[in-house]
Amino acid sequence: MRVALVTVGDELLAGDTVNTNAAWLARQLTDRGVTVERVTAVPDRVSDIAAVVNEYHAEYDAVLVTGGIGPTHDDVTMDGVAAAVGQELAQSEPALEYIESHRGYARADLTAGTANIPAGGEFIPNPVGVAPGCHVENIYVLPGVPEEMRGMFGEIEAQFSGTIQHTRTVAAAEPESALLDRIEQLRERFDVTVGVYPGEHVRVKVSGPAEEAVTTAAQWLEQRVEPPEQSTDVDDQSR
Amino acid sequence: MRVALVTVGDELLAGDTVNTNAAWLARQLTDRGVTVERVTAVPDRVSDIAAVVNEYHAEYDAVLVTGGIGPTHDDVTMDGVAAAVGQELAQSEPALEYIESHRGYARADLTAGTANIPAGGEFIPNPVGVAPGCHVENIYVLPGVPEEMRGMFGEIEAQFSGTIQHTRTVAAAEPESALLDRIEQLRERFDVTVGVYPGEHVRVKVSGPAEEAVTTAAQWLEQRVEPPEQSTDVDDQSR
Numbered sequence: 284m285r286v287a288l289v290t291v292g293d294e295l296l297a298g299d300t301v302n303t304n305a306a307w308l309a310r311q312l313t314d315r316g317v318t319v320e321r322v323t324a325v326p327d328r329v330s331d332i333a334a335v336v337n338e339y340h341a342e343y344d345a346v347l348v349t350g351g352i353g354p355t356h357d358d359v360t361m362d363g364v365a366a367a368v369g370q371e372l373a374q375s376e377p378a379l380e381y382i383e384s385h386r387g388y389a390r391a392d393l394t395a396g397t398a399n400i401p402a403g404g405e406f407i408p409n410p411v412g413v414a415p416g417c418h419v420e421n422i423y424v425l426p427g428v429p430e431e432m433r434g435m436f437g438e439i440e441a442q443f444s445g446t447i448q449h450t451r452t453v454a455a456a457e458p459e460s461a462l463l464d465r466i467e468q469l470r471e472r473f474d475v476t477v478g479v480y481p482g483e484h485v486r487v488k489v490s491g492p493a494e495e496a497v498t499t500a501a502q503w504l505e506q507r508v509e510p511p512e513q514s515t516d517v518d519d520q521s522r
Numbered sequence: 523m524r525v526a527l528v529t530v531g532d533e534l535l536a537g538d539t540v541n542t543n544a545a546w547l548a549r550q551l552t553d554r555g556v557t558v559e560r561v562t563a564v565p566d567r568v569s570d571i572a573a574v575v576n577e578y579h580a581e582y583d584a585v586l587v588t589g590g591i592g593p594t595h596d597d598v599t600m601d602g603v604a605a606a607v608g609q610e611l612a613q614s615e616p617a618l619e620y621i622e623s624h625r626g627y628a629r630a631d632l633t634a635g636t637a638n639i640p641a642g643g644e645f646i647p648n649p650v651g652v653a654p655g656c657h658v659e660n661i662y663v664l665p666g667v668p669e670e671m672r673g674m675f676g677e678i679e680a681q682f683s684g685t686i687q688h689t690r691t692v693a694a695a696e697p698e699s700a701l702l703d704r705i706e707q708l709r710e711r712f713d714v715t716v717g718v719y720p721g722e723h724v725r726v727k728v729s730g731p732a733e734e735a736v737t738t739a740a741q742w743l744e745q746r747v748e749p750p751e752q753s754t755d756v757d758d759q760s761r
Contacts, residue, residue, distance in 0.1 A: 298549025310538075335560075463594065
């Protein structure tokens, strides 16, 4: 399963906010065996949201959109998603009922439009806040407030799955350029994907669908690199 | 000036790494009056890099690409950018000279391909590491290692400018939905852009090219909202 994430908000494009929502969602999806192919931040502008969501909607198995839902004038994500799928917005009666019965708000007190989602879409409950999410075609719209986004993802996570990738990371005290021969051999000998990440120590990430191959490959490499002094730093969780 | 950022790396799409490079670059550019229109993370795959860079290259005034330059097999950003502009890679003699004279590496010790950039491009010095960046057409390629990326941005930042936006942020203890009337009035009365961000307190960000209008608008709002108890939290830097 191949998905794209679209994170909506001028604050992301101004550098006011680090996009931790994207990293969190990407990790959840990856852990479920889903491949994230794009993470794109777009401004609070209907045409931009519509264009990007429409493109990814056609290209990937699913699109997760976060941010820009709520009562203020800059919350235009639902409009953008509606435009992307050629629908109007319509008030969701199930969303209103949920907000009343589970969130304790009288519907008369809600700002107009609070429960508007693209026509034909299915509302997704917000177990933490007020603004409902929605699922329309292969698009899922979630809030931008991190706790609300995480809570709502819990409502839909079962719909995302794929082949779980096992991972082991080997740290090396040598510079990246010195490791090239062994990384090349690692790729040739084992059926694994290899990523190399510089940092205080170079980390070589070995991953693949077969746990045994990943473990064997990581052990092969571990025996052939100079370990960092603090070898307890090594993250060798399989996940 | 309208730009897009493309951040390359499987680790971003797996949620292994939070995209702090994008936030840092977005802030630098915004502070220089440049509008960032897209921030997109793409995998270490030539076709994906080429497709996204090619699209943004046509659409925006400039594209900044970070990550995926270096000696390992998953460093394919230069290939992707070359494909995006229809060029081959070629060894940059000025890059080799710079690495020898300023970075202290003998060119014979460098991994093959270290100084390859798209033909017709201009190398950008890396004052912190080895891998050179490049500038080709309206595309700028920078490293992914944060210190190297920041150092290299210093070499090119003068090429990015626009109308500086002044900003003031007003915090309010009231919920977002309760503030809607005043936010609406703020937008009608003053020539400013208004963003509303939930959090522990709602923050209303007022911005625009005219500092006086921004200050007046922020003061108008400040007098009409309930301040949070810790009103010293308010970020009212003009920038």
